[in-house]
Structure formats: C-alpha cells, structure tokens
Amino acid sequence: MIRLMKPYLRYEDMEQDFREVFESGIFTRGRNVEAFSAEFAEYVGAKHAFFATSATTALWVCLRLLKISPGDEVAVSDFSFPATANVVEDVGAHPVFIDVDLATFNMRPDDLEAKINERTKAVIFVDALGNPTGLHQIKAICERRGIPLIEDAACAIGSMEAGQKCGAIADLTCFSFHPRKLLSTGEGGAITTRRDDWAEWLRVKLAHGAKGTQGLGLDFVDYGYNFRLPELQAIMGRKQLTRMDEVIDRRSAVRASYIEHLMPLGFIPQDVGRDVRYNVQSLVFRVPETVDRDALVHSLKDFEVEATLGTYCLSGTTYFRHRYADVQPTALHLDARTITLPCYEGVPVDIVAERIASSIKTIRA
Structure with missing residues (x-):
C-alpha cells in the first residue's frame, strides 16, 4: 500500500538520547524541551516559542490570551479541520466563517473585509494544507483594523511567504506535531509570538500559573x-x-512530478503564490468535473493507493450548518472536489506519480 504519509522519524537517530532520558529519570521539563523551544523559535524566526499538547490546545490558549469571550466574533477560514472553529465555540464566541479562494484554498481578503464588524475580536487564518499564500494580505487588513491575527499553521512548519517563515508573520502562530505532519512528536503543538508581554503571559499560564522564587x-x-x-x-x-x-x-520534487502526470488528466493543483515556499504538507488536487471524487478514492484502494478528501468546509459540517446556517459556497465546493494523494519519503518520485496516474487512467477507462 502506498500510504498518504509516513512520519519522518528514524529510531536510530534518537536511541542514544532516549537512553539518556531513561537513565536520568528526567522525563519532563528537562534539557531537551528547553533546547527544542529555542531551536524551534530560531527555525521559524520567532522571538518566543512555547509548547502545547496539540495545535488545538495551542489555539485555545491563544483565544484565552486575547480574552475572547461570549458575544465576541472570531473570523475563521472555512476550509480547515474542525478544531479551528471548535476552539472558538468552546470559549463561547461566534465563529464567523470566511470563504476561501478556489485556487489557493485560503481565506479571501474581500470576504473578510465584508464580515468584520465591531464584535470581531480576532482573525484565524489557516495555511490550508501548509500553503501560506495570502497571509500578508490578511495581516495588512488586521493591522489596519486593529484586530489580532492568529495563524493556524498546524500544517505549515517550514512554509514561508515574502521571505518570512510561518511563525514569524502573524501576532500568534499555532503549529501541530500530529503524525500526519512533517514534524511529528506523536501529538503536540507549539505557539510562537514576537510580543514580550504575551510571552510572559504564556510562560506563567503554561506552568500552572507559577513563577520561580528565591526561596523554596x-x-x-x-x-x-x-x-x-x-x-x-x-x-x-x-x-x-x-x-x-x-x-x-x-x-x-514529488509535487512537481504529480503535476506533470496529473494535469494532463484534468487535475488542478492547489495554487501557490510566487513569493511562497510551500512545504507540501498535503498533496491536494481538485478533481475534474467528470470525476466522482469519493468513487475515485475508493477505487484507488484496489490499486494499493491510499487517498482521502482534501479537508472540510467547516460551515457545511452538521454541527455548524445547523447552528449558524451560513454555508460558504467555495469551501463547500472544495470539500467535495479535492483529493489528497500520497507524498512521503522512501519511494522514488516518478514511481509514485506514474503509478498513481496510471491507476487513475485505468479507473476512468
């Protein structure tokens, strides 16, 4: 089976470090956590980095930091995993779904502008499938309106726009270390910010509300x-x-090979801006109008190829559709018309793309 993704982990690289931890008996708050925090901040270009148990808890903490509460509105990219909106719901605020661009899958600036009002207390921009295209446009709107920008960069480790990596652009940025991500710790997440006052709040809040003292x-x-x-x-x-x-x-390189083999079959790749470095967290295409996406995913299993949908139209899920009745049309279209295909280390680039393209041709014949 050609899997969608395999974690970029090698046990032999970690064995000695694991042994040292077991021998020391220090399983938490040790030197590796401290070093990882500094290294992560340096890699993404952030001033401060803090860890969490997931991107979901990271997003939730950011909403708490901003004092988002019942009666507030938070503008949310509508093409994402439900966690992006669930955290808004959990703090009692109203997620206002912003439709996305058909080509990039990211938040549309014009729709955001139209939906901002005096109750809008934050914007959550999602780097759809790792693609940060348009992030600076959204940042400019937020700065002009005086609204904090949270970047849901769950998929975007290593991605960058206009020479800045995700983690150094928004006011607050949240990452995921889930097994489907390029950097995986099983579960886990991170928050980055450049603001010293917010960093101090996070430092205290993420340590049970504690500060060190000179005494015991x-x-x-x-x-x-x-x-x-x-x-x-x-x-x-x-x-x-x-x-x-x-x-x-x-x-x-894998993405380039897929594009070469699938565009002639009518598959349209996610668009990426010229000033963007895309980490290809998920390799997603829009399927041709003549193709039944769900049937294609099921048929690919017979060819030992794992595939799935792109991601979700949040406003179209049962819970949010019934609660707010404000389904965004482009996000709904992408929910039904996108497919994620395998992209991982260990298999020659052309073999994967050629085999999958050949399988698709056979299925459509």
Missing part, C-alpha cells in the same frame, strides 16, 4: 494549565527539525 517552591501568581511536551517527544522534534528543509525539498 513556587509562587502561583495566576491560575494556569499543564499542556507540557515531555522530554521524549522533544527529542523526536529536535531530530526532525534538523531535516525540515531537506524534507520540504524532496516533497516539492
């Missing part, structure tokens, strides 16, 4: 949370971080 124990100056990343997971992250640029270059 801690001084609990606020209530807080425990969303820590353990030492073993930090080792996993550190080892992969050193390979990120190499991994992205390889995935870009």
Whole structure:
C-alpha cells in the first residue's frame, strides 16, 4: 500500500538520547524541551516559542490570551479541520466563517473585509494544507483594523511567504506535531509570538500559573494549565527539525512530478503564490468535473493507493450548518472536489506519480 504519509522519524537517530532520558529519570521539563523551544523559535524566526499538547490546545490558549469571550466574533477560514472553529465555540464566541479562494484554498481578503464588524475580536487564518499564500494580505487588513491575527499553521512548519517563515508573520502562530505532519512528536503543538508581554503571559499560564522564587517552591501568581511536551517527544522534534528543509525539498520534487502526470488528466493543483515556499504538507488536487471524487478514492484502494478528501468546509459540517446556517459556497465546493494523494519519503518520485496516474487512467477507462 502506498500510504498518504509516513512520519519522518528514524529510531536510530534518537536511541542514544532516549537512553539518556531513561537513565536520568528526567522525563519532563528537562534539557531537551528547553533546547527544542529555542531551536524551534530560531527555525521559524520567532522571538518566543512555547509548547502545547496539540495545535488545538495551542489555539485555545491563544483565544484565552486575547480574552475572547461570549458575544465576541472570531473570523475563521472555512476550509480547515474542525478544531479551528471548535476552539472558538468552546470559549463561547461566534465563529464567523470566511470563504476561501478556489485556487489557493485560503481565506479571501474581500470576504473578510465584508464580515468584520465591531464584535470581531480576532482573525484565524489557516495555511490550508501548509500553503501560506495570502497571509500578508490578511495581516495588512488586521493591522489596519486593529484586530489580532492568529495563524493556524498546524500544517505549515517550514512554509514561508515574502521571505518570512510561518511563525514569524502573524501576532500568534499555532503549529501541530500530529503524525500526519512533517514534524511529528506523536501529538503536540507549539505557539510562537514576537510580543514580550504575551510571552510572559504564556510562560506563567503554561506552568500552572507559577513563577520561580528565591526561596523554596513556587509562587502561583495566576491560575494556569499543564499542556507540557515531555522530554521524549522533544527529542523526536529536535531530530526532525534538523531535516525540515531537506524534507520540504524532496516533497516539492514529488509535487512537481504529480503535476506533470496529473494535469494532463484534468487535475488542478492547489495554487501557490510566487513569493511562497510551500512545504507540501498535503498533496491536494481538485478533481475534474467528470470525476466522482469519493468513487475515485475508493477505487484507488484496489490499486494499493491510499487517498482521502482534501479537508472540510467547516460551515457545511452538521454541527455548524445547523447552528449558524451560513454555508460558504467555495469551501463547500472544495470539500467535495479535492483529493489528497500520497507524498512521503522512501519511494522514488516518478514511481509514485506514474503509478498513481496510471491507476487513475485505468479507473476512468
């Protein structure tokens, strides 16, 4: 079976570090977590980096930092995994779904402008499938309106626009370390920011509300949370971080081969801006109008090829459709017409693209 994705992890790279952790007995708040935080911030170009248990908890913490509460509105990209809107719902605010561009799959600036009002307290821009195209446009709108910008960069480690990496552009940026991501620690996430005051809030809140003292124990100056990343997971992250640029270059080559083989069959790749470096987190195409996407995904299984949908139209899911009745048309179209195809290390580029293109030709014959 040609899988959608395999984590970029090699046990032999981590074995010695794992052994040292077991021998030391320090499984949390050790040197690897501290080093990973500094290395991650440096890699993405952020001033501060903090870890969480997932991108979901990272997003939730950011909403708490911004004091988002019932009665507030948060503008949300409508083509994403439901976690992006779930956190808004959880704090009692109203997610206002912003439709996306048919080509890039990212938030449309014109739709955002039309829906901002006095109740809009934050904007969550999603780098759809790792693609940050248009992020600076959205940032400019937020700066002009005085609205904080949260970047849901769950898929976007290593991606960049206009010479800046995701993690150094928005006011707050949230990453995921899920197994489907280019950098995986099993589960986990990160928050980056350039603001010192927000960094201090995060430092305290993510440590149970505690600060160190000159005496014994801690001084609990606020209530807080425990969303820590353990030492073993930090080792996993550190080892992969050193390979990120190499991994992205390889995935870009895979994407180019797919485009060469599938565009003649009518498949349309996700559009990426000229000033964008795309990490190819997920290799997604719009299928031709003559193709039944769901049937194609099922048929590819017979050829030992794993495939799935692109991602979700949030406003079209059962919960949000019934709650708000404001389904965005382009996001709904992409939900039904996009397909994710395999992209991972260990299989020659042309073999994957040629085999899958050949399978699609056979299925359509």
